[in-house]
């Protein structure tokens with residue numbers, strides 16, 4: 323039994339590492355985040371039962387460390403100096419000549435450079451001893467940084483243990499790897515959407531978001547931010563021979579840490595300049611922000627020889643891209659309404675070319691921002707995309723005003739439903755509190771159908787728009803009353819897509835409780851909090867009748883979430899909607915009460931359930947078996963491994979006895995699935 327558990331744990335760890343690679347390194351995940359989290363939970367569960375098999379490099383060590391009160395300080399073995407900037411081709415040529423002079427290299431000879439994208443993130447260092455990740459720190463002032471080891475461990479791309487892909491590489495005694503932590507644009511957008519829903523101020527750009535996430539004292543929150551890393555240099559090392567910077571990057575790649583693919587070895591400065599120009603034009607293609615290029619001498623012996631000034635190394639320079647700005651005019655300011663009623667001002671601009679794309683909208687963040695910058699309709703403004711994905715209005719060209727510009731007044735009524743709007747305590751956002759507001763309803767239905775929630779494929783924004791406008795759907799519970807005949811009448815809905823949608827809706831009725839809780843769109847309750855709540859309450863009814871105190875008593879649930887949850891379920895409209903969901907056949911209980919571990923005894927085995935069990939309905943027992951990796955058969959045959967019998971089993975029991983099939987009573991069954 324014991325070796326089997328050990329094997330099982332090892333297998334799970336390898337599976338998780340495989341999916342980490344698919345997700346981060348190959349950018350091609352095979353499973354959903356939800357399924358991934360289940361694997362992690364399963365591993366945690368097994369490790370808790372068998373602490374003797376815990377290892378420091380287990381994927382579970384990435385999360386679950388306790389919050390800190392402050393970060394300890396770490397002194398850098400080799401200072402993390404800043405890099406000098408250049409802004410033109412001429413300056414790059416000067417750099418090349420300066421180096422040749424200092425190193426005594428003939429002006430006509432070429433120096434090899436490695437040119438890399440300058441990722442706009444946060445510089446960090448990772449310290450590996452005998453291949454194990456010992457600690458990681460921020461750059462700080464260059465000499466001392468913050469020890470953010472626990473937070474760095476949550477980044478799935480950072481190997482907790484260095485493992486060479488090829489045998490010829492040995493693990494160095496010490497290896498310090500330096501890199502840039504960043505947030506991909508899509509994660510940044512997701513994070514800001516969550517912030518908006520929670521009524522919190524949004525991050526201005528992905529760099530701020532990455533820096534903020536890395537400096538959180540609670541690593542469990544950092545884990546949810548999905549930070550990424552590109553490693554770009556080796557710092558201190560011992561027990562390995564390195565001659566070139568390219569060799570360093572090869573070594574890092576060999577050990578499984580991600581190195582940016584757009585790196586080029588250039589044979590001279592002319593090559594360098596061409597490559598920098600190329601990326602100045604192409605930077606918009608990337609899913610992360612870059613603010614320039616970094617040019618490094620390839621030969622490490624030259625690094626030694628040139629050394630550093632008090633501020634920066636002499637063998638490296640950065641080439642900064644020009645900030646992308648343009649002048650345009652504000653045509654109008656519109657107000658968008660989010661799923662929880664948040665009002666956001668957005669500027670419609672006279673279309674202008676910026677960073678290779680035509681820009682016609684800019685976010686104004688919130689109404690305070692509009693009045694602070696004194697942005698008026700008709701104003702000429704500077705818009706910019708520097709580190710931001712969505713263009714921003716930097717400032718108003720007040721000298722261009724002709725007197726017809728109209729100051730923008732924050733709305734006091736919802737532009738959609740005309741209900742009075744108000745500002746919640748300490749919030750920067752205005753909110754429409756009308757539960758019947760159509761604009762919010764559309765957003766809520768969209769949210770209900772997304773992948774992390776009820777995952778209804780084909781139910782996208784355009785279709786929801788039509789369904790609501792035509793009166794087929796008022797709130798998300800109406801989805802479960804849609805008929806094929808309604809759908810085929812809609813634009814762009816053929817017979818096939820209507821059938822598929824009906825099927826997807828039907829299928830979504832069987833989602834687990836946490837998905838449903840998430841889908842309801844309770845303010846401040848995202849997919850993680852939904853899981854926490856589902857863990858504690860077996861049914862939606864139990865959650866709905868929970869008190870503020872009860873909710874606050876749950877680990878990870880604070881007063882804000884508790885309050886919005888209670889308010890949500892007390893709302894009369896909510897109660898009607900939930901009744902409709904139930905009547906429409908939507909599952910409102912936890913599908914399995916046990917942890918979803920693929921139980922060794924159950925996995926791969928075949929089961930028949932018969933008779934009346936006391937603790938489970940037949941369906942529950944079968945779902946449980948399936949979730950643990952077992953298969954359900956309808957009748958007993960030679961292929962049956964186990965027959966689970968309740969009261970009044972009937973003929974199946976006789977058949978099982980005849981064929982020598984193992985028979986389990988309810989107690990045996992309970993013991994088997996308890997995974998101990």
Ligand SMILES: [Zn+2]
Pocket residue numbers: 736737738739740741754755756759760761762
């Ligand atoms: Zn409204």
